[in-house]
Amino acid sequence: MTFFSHLRKAAIATAFVLGATAVHAEEQYFPLQSYRVGPYAAGGTGFFGGFIDYLNLINIRDGGVNGAKLAWSEGETQYEVEKGVEVYERLKSNPGIAAWNPLSVGIAYAMIDRITDDKVPLITINHGRTDTTDGRVFPYVFPLLLNPYSETSGIVNYIASKEGGLDKLKGKNIVVLYHGSPYGKETIPIYELLSQKYGFELSQIEVPHPGNEQQAQWLTIRREHPDYVVLRGWGVMNPVALKTAQKTGFPADHIIGNVWSNSEEDVIPAGDAAKGYTAITTQASGERYPVVQEIVKTVYGDGKGNLEDNSRIGSVYHNLGIVNGILNVEAVRIAQAKFGNRTLTGDEVRWGFEHLKLDPARVEALGAKDLFHSINVSWDNHEGDGYVTFQQWDGKKWNVVSDWIAPDWKLLRPIIEKSSEAYAKEKGIKIRTAEDADAVVSN
Amino acid sequence: MSYYDFLFVIEVLVGGLLSGVMYSLVAIGFVLIYKTSGVLNFAQGSMVLFAALTFVSLVERGIPFALSLLITFAVMVALGFTIERTVLRPLVNRSPMTLFMATLGLSYIIEGAAQLIWGTQVHGLDLGIDDTPFEVGGILISSFDLLAAAIAAAMVAGLSAFFYWTRIGLAFRAVADDQFAALAVGLRLPRIWGTVWTAAGFVALVAGLLWGARLGVRFSLSLIVLKALPVLVLGAFDSILGAIVGGLIIGASEKLAEVYLGPFVGGGIEGWFAYALALVVLLVRPSGLFGQKTVERV
Numbered sequence: 001m002t003f004f005s006h007l008r009k010a011a012i013a014t015a016f017v018l019g020a021t022a023v024h025a026e027e028q029y030f031p032l033q034s035y036r037v038g039p040y041a042a043g044g045t046g047f048f049g050g051f052i053d054y055l056n057l058i059n060i061r062d063g064g065v066n067g068a069k070l071a072w073s074e075g076e077t078q079y080e081v082e083k084g085v086e087v088y089e090r091l092k093s094n095p096g097i098a099a100w101n102p103l104s105v106g107i108a109y110a111m112i113d114r115i116t117d118d119k120v121p122l123i124t125i126n127h128g129r130t131d132t133t134d135g136r137v138f139p140y141v142f143p144l145l146l147n148p149y150s151e152t153s154g155i156v157n158y159i160a161s162k163e164g165g166l167d168k169l170k171g172k173n174i175v176v177l178y179h180g181s182p183y184g185k186e187t188i189p190i191y192e193l194l195s196q197k198y199g200f201e202l203s204q205i206e207v208p209h210p211g212n213e214q215q216a217q218w219l220t221i222r223r224e225h226p227d228y229v230v231l232r233g234w235g236v237m238n239p240v241a242l243k244t245a246q247k248t249g250f251p252a253d254h255i256i257g258n259v260w261s262n263s264e265e266d267v268i269p270a271g272d273a274a275k276g277y278t279a280i281t282t283q284a285s286g287e288r289y290p291v292v293q294e295i296v297k298t299v300y301g302d303g304k305g306n307l308e309d310n311s312r313i314g315s316v317y318h319n320l321g322i323v324n325g326i327l328n329v330e331a332v333r334i335a336q337a338k339f340g341n342r343t344l345t346g347d348e349v350r351w352g353f354e355h356l357k358l359d360p361a362r363v364e365a366l367g368a369k370d371l372f373h374s375i376n377v378s379w380d381n382h383e384g385d386g387y388v389t390f391q392q393w394d395g396k397k398w399n400v401v402s403d404w405i406a407p408d409w410k411l412l413r414p415i416i417e418k419s420s421e422a423y424a425k426e427k428g429i430k431i432r433t434a435e436d437a438d439a440v441v442s443n
Numbered sequence: 444m445s446y447y448d449f450l451f452v453i454e455v456l457v458g459g460l461l462s463g464v465m466y467s468l469v470a471i472g473f474v475l476i477y478k479t480s481g482v483l484n485f486a487q488g489s490m491v492l493f494a495a496l497t498f499v500s501l502v503e504r505g506i507p508f509a510l511s512l513l514i515t516f517a518v519m520v521a522l523g524f525t526i527e528r529t530v531l532r533p534l535v536n537r538s539p540m541t542l543f544m545a546t547l548g549l550s551y552i553i554e555g556a557a558q559l560i561w562g563t564q565v566h567g568l569d570l571g572i573d574d575t576p577f578e579v580g581g582i583l584i585s586s587f588d589l590l591a592a593a594i595a596a597a598m599v600a601g602l603s604a605f606f607y608w609t610r611i612g613l614a615f616r617a618v619a620d621d622q623f624a625a626l627a628v629g630l631r632l633p634r635i636w637g638t639v640w641t642a643a644g645f646v647a648l649v650a651g652l653l654w655g656a657r658l659g660v661r662f663s664l665s666l667i668v669l670k671a672l673p674v675l676v677l678g679a680f681d682s683i684l685g686a687i688v689g690g691l692i693i694g695a696s697e698k699l700a701e702v703y704l705g706p707f708v709g710g711g712i713e714g715w716f717a718y719a720l721a722l723v724v725l726l727v728r729p730s731g732l733f734g735q736k737t738v739e740r741v
Contacts, residue, residue, distance in 0.1 A: 039662040041563030180711040208714030210666055212658050215458040216701035216713060223451060236663045247576050247585040265565040269659020
């Protein structure tokens with residue numbers, strides 16, 4: 001990466017921003033609160049790169065979605081909440097906004113009231129607050145594929161599968177090493193609940209932000225002799241955890257990473273200490289999937305690829321961006337089928353998301369078989385019952401080591417509803433019905 | 444206390460001391476500049492990032508290890524003299540707060556420049572040092588941390604020798620004692636400041652390589668200054684020995700606190716415990732354990 005390539009990117013981004021202000025016929029617009037500099041730039045460039053690559057594929061290959069061109073512009077947030085809100089205020093007046101995709105818990109939290117007033121969907125794929133799964137209370141927020149509770153359940157189910165069944169968890173010792181932030185603490189109650197349900201011993205240990213020192217935590221872990229350590233990390237905490245585990249003699253193949261501890265950026269800095277480490281994911285990595293191949297051929301072949309380093313094509317964050325692109329575009333397509341092949345309002349796209357049902361056959365038709373499993377969003381279930389799989393790092397690449405695993409949604413739903421109903425009561429929000437969800441603002 | 448518990452205490456203590464040495468590595472860079480110019484260089488963390496990122500980017504482009512090291516050092520020398528020429532010299536005789544704010548701004552500029560030039564990707568840094576632990580009397584010790592401690596010790600010895608037995612070292616000490624008196628006897632302050640920033644750049648390079656091998660070379664490498672600040676408050680801003688002893692005390696006490704006090708207050712306390720300890724020392728000894736007591740006529 002050079003100074004001049006940055007300059008070129010900046011020029012292109014500026015052109016997009018300027019271009020976005022001009023209204024074209026039948027154009028659906030995605031405002032992107034991206035982060036390409038700052039501490040989390042590696043994740044931001046991968047995710048937003050994949051998202052833009054997919055939007056470009058639809059424009060180049062299909063001429064848009066049923067004739068509606070996809071447009072976007074970026075505003076740099078550096079992953080900071082105040083900058084994210086500022087970008088939101090700057091871009092929200094652009095016409096034809098389909099959905100917001102900030103990929104930041106903090107920015108998403110700050111936007112919930114705003115996007116609810118604006119009636120535009122907010123997508124928090126694989127993250128966000130768990131109770132936004134309940135569409136009865138949060139009509140415009142969509143933690144697609146995986147909320148933190150489902151992630152927890154998926155990880156426990158995977159450990160159970162390694163031990164020979166859920167009944168074999170009894171008496172096992174599991175340590176959860178979590179990031180000292182609201183994100184890290186989100187799953188504390190659900191791990192406790194699952195521990196009581198399945199009878200495993202549980203310790204939850206906090207690592208202070210940013211997590212570049214973990215000697216004390218891992219010595220404590222060593223003293224406890226756990227069977228597994230679940231790593232609920234973020235950023236620099238992840239490679240440091242793997243390296244410190246090695247220093248204290250804990251085997252990497254008994255560490256299970258959560259969905260924000262599963263990227264190449266988390267394991268490469270750890271070197272050999274990461275070999276054998278396993279992590280949950282909703283989307284497999286690699287380039288072998290037809291949709292990724294098409295992006296390579298059509299978008300990168302046309303010189304419009306968004307990643308500056310082509311070796312990152314098919315990486316965890318890039319593929320997550322592609323899957324996010326698929327879900328956004330299909331929601332628009334589904335909404336068009338009801339409201340017409342034109343530029344849709346945010347509320348119409350919300351309706352599209354609430355009918356986003358992609359079964360494995362449809363996923364295969366989209367060229368994403370085995371990239372992700374399926375999704376089944378409804379007006380009251382905004383997560384959409386995403387399946388998870390597990391990948392193991394071999395020192396060079398991730399390899400899938402499990403089937404697609406279903407979290408225990410039935411167990412989780414009452415807890416989610418309890419939380420969302422408490423939120424509704426606190427905020428004076430009327431609980432939606434199916435009829436409310438079908439009432440759509442079209443202008 | 445059982446024998447096993449006793450061993451565990453020792454293990455936590457040793458781990459903490461070795462971590463403390465890593466904090467000292469960063470703190471020494473601050474001390475060098477503070478000693479000679481009275482500036483708290485907040486950009487030291489960014490210099491660590493810049494050095495590590497430059498080195499790893501050169502290695503990844505196929506340049507041999509030793510040559511990359513040499514080039515990076517040359518870059519840090521150039522950076523040191525550039526900072527002196529463009530930031531410090533125009534601000535000479537300004538208040539310490541003005542100079543501090545200048546280094547704060549400098550920190551952002553260096554961070555931005557590092558990402559602009561070398562990109563935002565996270566890099567692994569393999570120094571070829573095996574990091575598997577070895578056992579001594581039932582205690583696991585990290586070979587990497589042990590080597591880092593040896594490197595820090597060598598660097599402190601080298602810097603001490605430099606300060607006490609070379610002409611330029613003597614000039615450094617003269618400037619540290621009294622800038623105006625040093626000027627009066629003909630010492631050239633700009634040259635000395637340029638050289639000391641170069642020395643700080645060298646320390647940043649060493650710290651960057653060792654911390655980079657530990658954490659990976661990434662933007663958050665610059666956050667390690669947060670670990671150095673309580674070390675400086677406790678040990679003193681103007682004492683290399685203070686930086687070493689302060690690092691050891693902070694490293695050991697925060698690890699022991701995390702393990703033995705943490706469970707009673709919900710855990711995750713080592714982030715603030717070091718600052719709490721430094722604050723207590725600040726109340727008792729405002730100039731730190733090894734700092735010079737300043738007496739001013741009022």
